[in-house]
Amino acid sequence: MSKPALKGCGDDLAVIFATQYQPFTIDMAAIIKVENLSKNFGEIKAVDHISFTVEEGDVYGFLGQNGAGKSTTIRMLLTLIQPGSGNIQIFGKNLSEQRKAILSKTGAVIEKPDLYKYLTALENLSLFAKLSGLYLKKDELMRQLHRVGLAERAHHKVKTYSQGMKQRLGIAVALVHDPQLIILDEPTNGLDPQGIADIRNLIIHLSRDLKKTVLVSSHLLSEVEQIASRMLIIDKGKKLVEGEVRQLLDPEHVVTEIGTTDDESALLFIRQSEWNNFLQSSNSRKMIFELHKNQVPLLNKELVDNGIGILSIQRLNSLEEYFLSLTSGKQNVEINTDRTV
Amino acid sequence: MWKLIQIELFKIFKKPRTYIAFAAITAIVGLIQMGFYADGENFIRFGMRALSESFEIEGKVLNGYLLGYIILQTLLVHVPLLIALVAGDMISGEANMGTLRLLVTKPVSRTELIISKFIASCIYTILLLMWMAVMALFVSLLVFGADDMIVMKSDVVTFIQQDDVMWRYFAAFGFAMLAMLVVAALAFLLSIFSENSIGPIVASISIIIVFTILNTLDLPFFNAIKPYLFTTHMLGWKGFFDVKVNAENEQVIGSIEYLPAILRSAGILFLHIVIFLGLSIAVFRKKDILS
Numbered sequence: 001m002s003k004p005a006l007k008g009c010g011d012d013l014a015v016i017f018a019t020q021y022q023p024f025t026i027d028m029a030a031i032i033k034v035e036n037l038s039k040n041f042g043e044i045k046a047v048d049h050i051s052f053t054v055e056e057g058d059v060y061g062f063l064g065q066n067g068a069g070k071s072t073t074i075r076m077l078l079t080l081i082q083p084g085s086g087n088i089q090i091f092g093k094n095l096s097e098q099r100k101a102i103l104s105k106t107g108a109v110i111e112k113p114d115l116y117k118y119l120t121a122l123e124n125l126s127l128f129a130k131l132s133g134l135y136l137k138k139d140e141l142m143r144q145l146h147r148v149g150l151a152e153r154a155h156h157k158v159k160t161y162s163q164g165m166k167q168r169l170g171i172a173v174a175l176v177h178d179p180q181l182i183i184l185d186e187p188t189n190g191l192d193p194q195g196i197a198d199i200r201n202l203i204i205h206l207s208r209d210l211k212k213t214v215l216v217s218s219h220l221l222s223e224v225e226q227i228a229s230r231m232l233i234i235d236k237g238k239k240l241v242e243g244e245v246r247q248l249l250d251p252e253h254v255v256t257e258i259g260t261t262d263d264e265s266a267l268l269f270i271r272q273s274e275w276n277n278f279l280q281s282s283n284s285r286k287m288i289f290e291l292h293k294n295q296v297p298l299l300n301k302e303l304v305d306n307g308i309g310i311l312s313i314q315r316l317n318s319l320e321e322y323f324l325s326l327t328s329g330k331q332n333v334e335i336n337t338d339r340t341v
Numbered sequence: 342m343w344k345l346i347q348i349e350l351f352k353i354f355k356k357p358r359t360y361i362a363f364a365a366i367t368a369i370v371g372l373i374q375m376g377f378y379a380d381g382e383n384f385i386r387f388g389m390r391a392l393s394e395s396f397e398i399e400g401k402v403l404n405g406y407l408l409g410y411i412i413l414q415t416l417l418v419h420v421p422l423l424i425a426l427v428a429g430d431m432i433s434g435e436a437n438m439g440t441l442r443l444l445v446t447k448p449v450s451r452t453e454l455i456i457s458k459f460i461a462s463c464i465y466t467i468l469l470l471m472w473m474a475v476m477a478l479f480v481s482l483l484v485f486g487a488d489d490m491i492v493m494k495s496d497v498v499t500f501i502q503q504d505d506v507m508w509r510y511f512a513a514f515g516f517a518m519l520a521m522l523v524v525a526a527l528a529f530l531l532s533i534f535s536e537n538s539i540g541p542i543v544a545s546i547s548i549i550i551v552f553t554i555l556n557t558l559d560l561p562f563f564n565a566i567k568p569y570l571f572t573t574h575m576l577g578w579k580g581f582f583d584v585k586v587n588a589e590n591e592q593v594i595g596s597i598e599y600l601p602a603i604l605r606s607a608g609i610l611f612l613h614i615v616i617f618l619g620l621s622i623a624v625f626r627k628k629d630i631l632s
Contacts, residue, residue, distance in 0.1 A: 008388040075442075075629075075631075078442075078445075078446040079445065080442050080445055080446065080629070080630040081445070081629040081630065081631070081632075082627065099450070100449070100450065101448070101449075102447040103446060104448035105449060106446070108443075108446050110442050110443070110446070112439060114438055114440050114442075114443065115440060115443070116352065116438070116440060117438065118355055118356055118357070119352075119355055123355075127348055127351070127352075128443070128447065130344060131345075131348065131444070131447040131448075131449060132447055132448060133448065164485070173443070211581025223394075233626060310408055
């Protein structure tokens with residue numbers, strides 16, 4: 001992938017872009033590639049033309065408030081739900097055509113780790129290993145249970161387990177066939193602080209030591225921030241922003257609201273220029289950008305040079321605060337879904 | 342596929358509810374046998390009093406074959422509930438527990454999954470019927486002994502020679518299995534639409550009750566639809582105990598009087614199974630797993 005050309009922008013902006021925004025490089029293989037994925041439930045648009053890419057080795061945070069469309073997207077990745085439209089490629093293969101091959105290299109925990117309560121941990125693990133085509137000996141199964149701290153309770157029925165133990169067993173089930181891709185949907189839901197820390201450490205271990213690719217969804221930015229290398233934020237089924245966590249949460253990254261004398265012309269100009277990449281949302285009166293602080297005067301200059309008067313430039317807050325404002329339902333704006341940092 | 346069937350059978354036989362049906366059959370059959378052991382002779386004498394006035398009946402009328410027939414006739418009305426208890430839970434129970442989504446994310450096709458679950462339900466049904474055969478027939482033979490079998494119908498009494506009975510029982514249980522597999526297929530299909538097992542179990546039994554009531558109503562409209570209701574054909578197993586007679590009014594050993602009707606009923610039942618299973622596969626393949 002080449003660096004994006006900045007047509008319509010000055011050289012200064014190109015320099016800033018090149019130095020401040022490191023685009024992900026082409027040598028990484030795309031493990032998940034989602035294009036224009038949509039799903040409606042009746043009149044409700046659960047997922048609305050979402051596109052994103054998860055690279056090999058990523059811990060990819062999938063962030064959004066409850067009901068944003070995270071679980072629906074994940075369920076489409078795991079073939080639990082049929083996409084309304086769009087294309088999903090995993091390991092370079094089309095999901096609808098090579099489902100079995102893809103799922104044999106994928107492990108998942110979907111929200112609550114629901115397992116067979118009337119079976120023991122060992123029986124559950126053995127059963128799901130067989131479903132993945134593996135006949136593991138008891139020693140190997142015990143070793144895997146030991147890895148998640150359940151060896152001593154291996155012969156106890158799951159109905160006697162606490163939520164945290166079920167979660168750990170769910171993760172053992174997801175990992176039993178040594179998958180390359182691990183998809184975790186809200187894995188810390190219902191866990192106590194120690195359980196949350198354990199899951200966090202496990203995800204880091206999977207990525208750093210075992211070189212797994214992990215997609216993890218959450219509605220907590222702080223959680224994603226601690227483990228993810230890249231992330232996508234969605235709201236009301238639409239993609240808000242995707243990029244490197246480090247960059248997105250950079251304090252020098254500012255959310256800026258600009259009011260102009262001619263909003264229609266201003267929006268038209270922005271849409272036709274590379275500034276569209278930074279446009280987060282717009283309404284009839286204002287445009288909201290997510291920019292590096294050094295880009296703000298450049299944008300101002302470009303608008304003025306194109307005959308658009310500036311009425312106001314206001315720094316709103318950080319991405320974190322922006323996300324918090326989303327989760328508290330304060331936003332009422334049109335979201336630019338084409339934006340990638 | 343065999344691997345999947347083994348897994349499904351493992352799950353079925355690890356569930357306590359599976360054994361309710363076996364325990365219920367053991368208890369009910371045991372009670373009937375105890376009752377007949379204690380007071381069966383009087384019951385038979387009372388039932389045959391009109392016949393005894395005209396004929397002298399020799400031999401042991403209350404024998405294992407007769408009791409097996411009585412038990413089969415009584416229990417086959419209730420066995421559908423026991424079958425629906427498991428078959429109606431196959432998909433809905435997994436949806437309710439939340440394990441269905443985990444199953445569907447494994448590298449197994451949905452068609453394979455549904456077929457293996459259905460076959461496991463069928464094996465359970467067959468085992469239940471076999472257990473019923475053991476309890477109703479073989480235990481009865483052990484306790485009450487063997488002799489010629491008497492079959493009493495509303496207008497006919499048939500005596501079947503002792504050495505002509507056993508194969509009829511095998512055929513009757515085979516037919517009963519087919520009939521019960523229709524119930525299993527129906528409960529299985531309904532379980533795809535529900536996220537708790539109560540719904541499909543109650544719905545299956547309700548359908549059987551409604552169809553059975555329709556069968557008993559002798560009205561032109563209902564008579565027109567009766568041939569298409571599976572409940573009409575479920576009691577076809579009794580046909581194996583109708584023996585042909587020759588011109589000298591002697592029984593023809595090894596014969597069945599209305600074999601074409603039995604085969605037609607078996608064909609219609611089999612067709613129901615194919616339709617219910619086909620619908621199950623078609624619906625499940627397209628189903629969004631939201632539970």
